[in-house]
Amino acid sequence: MPIKRRSFLRAGSITAAIAATGLKTNQVSAAPKGELNLYSSRHYDTDELLYQNFSELTGIKINRLKGDADELISRIQNEGRNSPADLLLTVDAARLWRAEQAGIFAPVTSEVLEENIPDNLRHPEGLWFSLTKRARVIMYNNRQIDPSQLSTYEDLASPKWRDRVVVRSSNNVYNQSLVASLIANLGEEATEKWCRGIVNNMARPPQGGDMDQIKAVASGLADVTLANTYYLARFAPDRSASNPAIFNRIGVFFPNQDGRGAHVNVSGAGIVKTAPNRANAIRFLEYLVSPPAQAIFAQGNSEYPVVSNVPLDPVIARFGDFTEDRVNVAQLGENNPLAVKIMDRAGWR
Numbered sequence: 001m002p003i004k005r006r007s008f009l010r011a012g013s014i015t016a017a018i019a020a021t022g023l024k025t026n027q028v029s030a031a032p033k034g035e036l037n038l039y040s041s042r043h044y045d046t047d048e049l050l051y052q053n054f055s056e057l058t059g060i061k062i063n064r065l066k067g068d069a070d071e072l073i074s075r076i077q078n079e080g081r082n083s084p085a086d087l088l089l090t091v092d093a094a095r096l097w098r099a100e101q102a103g104i105f106a107p108v109t110s111e112v113l114e115e116n117i118p119d120n121l122r123h124p125e126g127l128w129f130s131l132t133k134r135a136r137v138i139m140y141n142n143r144q145i146d147p148s149q150l151s152t153y154e155d156l157a158s159p160k161w162r163d164r165v166v167v168r169s170s171n172n173v174y175n176q177s178l179v180a181s182l183i184a185n186l187g188e189e190a191t192e193k194w195c196r197g198i199v200n201n202m203a204r205p206p207q208g209g210d211m212d213q214i215k216a217v218a219s220g221l222a223d224v225t226l227a228n229t230y231y232l233a234r235f236a237p238d239r240s241a242s243n244p245a246i247f248n249r250i251g252v253f254f255p256n257q258d259g260r261g262a263h264v265n266v267s268g269a270g271i272v273k274t275a276p277n278r279a280n281a282i283r284f285l286e287y288l289v290s291p292p293a294q295a296i297f298a299q300g301n302s303e304y305p306v307v308s309n310v311p312l313d314p315v316i317a318r319f320g321d322f323t324e325d326r327v328n329v330a331q332l333g334e335n336n337p338l339a340v341k342i343m344d345r346a347g348w349r
């Protein structure tokens with residue numbers, strides 16, 4: 001998703017940063033009991049409702065610093081042992097991995113988290129936990145393509161799709177994580193071959209975000225693309241980018257259903273090793289995997305909950321059930337540097 005750079009992150013000092021958020025400096029730096037300092041790169045209004053509900057339930061006040069994930073990670077590193085940060089909440093496994101590599105997380109042991117979040121969606125040592133899932137799938141022009149022509153991610157690299165694919169650039173972390181999943185499943189060589197095939201099949205040089213790819217397919221500029229399902233949901237009637245002409249022209253195809261399943265990425269959070277309010281942060285994470293919180297959290301951006309038996313956003317539910325690739329999302333991060341190299345070697349701009 002586009003994540004807006006917040007001006008306060010360029011403000012230099014933490015005092016200025018906090019002042020810009022409207023928080024009182026002493027509330028964050030003094031870290032009194034009953035508070036939680038959340039650094040978040042998510043920017044959905046519904047997240048606010050969760051913070052309110054949690055505060056009402058527990059009496060713990062949430063002070064929030066919003067910003068770009070990489071800036072928040074650097075900020076926590078620069079703040080060092082004086083960092084007020086308790087919890088870093090961000091999207092994409094590769095960013096969680098970067099935070100882990102930056103050494104800012106401390107492991108957490110929690111039965112609630114371990115019982116509710118499937119193994120493949122949490123760090124093996126408890127350094128971070130996924131809280132929502134997003135599926136990156138094939139979307140097609142349903143006037144030009146019959147879904148029987150579709151099968152796997154691998155197939156999109158075959159010559160039959162020459163000049164028929166649009167896809168965003170290789171500097172997009174969602175594509176990097178998809179390629180990282182291919183490395184985990186197919187190995188380096190086959191993944192590079194796949195990337196070359198995709199580049200050969202591009203109907204235009206990569207440009208724009210997921211919504212732009214969907215628009216290009218709806219307009220007939222290409223037949224297929226790879227996109228996260230929540231972006232299509234934004235075009236549904238009464239949604240933020242409501243556009244029935246686009247929404248109705250697009251089919252959703254979950255690839256690799258006879259094999260490993262469709263690629264999923266996550267949003268997630270880890271507890272900062274210097275957290276002044278560690279117990280509150282754990283309590284908040286545990287709250288976020290409760291069914292009511294999962295419903296709000298996932299539906300806020302039309303994502304999938306990580307906990308089973310939680311209602312889906314109705315638009316997403318209409319796309320149908322699917323089998324997901326259960327490769328541990330930690331591997332998506334580990335494979336990220338190689339994924340970037342492979343895409344570059346393959347000429348994926």
Ligand SMILES: [Fe+2]
Pocket residue numbers: 001002228
């Ligand atoms: Fe996104």
